Amino acid sequence: MFGAAGLRAVRVSITAGTEVTKQDQRRWSVAKSILISGGVDARLHSGELRFAAELGEAHALAEELKDFRRHLTAAGRATYQARTGKHDDLVLAVAIALWWAVERRRHQMYIGPLRGLC
Secondary structure, eight states, rough: TTTTOOOOOEEEEEEEEOOOOEETTTEEEHHHHIIIIIIIIIHHHHSOOOTTTTTTHHHHHHOOOOHHEEOOOSSOEEEEOOOOOOOOOOHHHHHHHHHHHHHHHHHHHHHHTTTTOO
């Protein structure tokens, strides 16, 4: 769909673990823990990430954030998910967009502008 519209999408697969892996120029595997704790959670707590009340889905996003939980496993690893029966689609969409904005900026700082990226 994005290709047909002339857009060059960046593909992100959400994985377990604690790593980011670049599969190819436009395809990444990113651990959910990085997306949430390193992105959304940290920036919400610092006040760097805020959502305008006028945002069409602001209320739904606020509800998803309230229902999103971190659990520690017996092995001490953190897992992230919505409470049973609740959704986390908007939380993960924001997490991926925020991660890519930071990642893209990091690449631009070190290798120059990335041409043709969305």
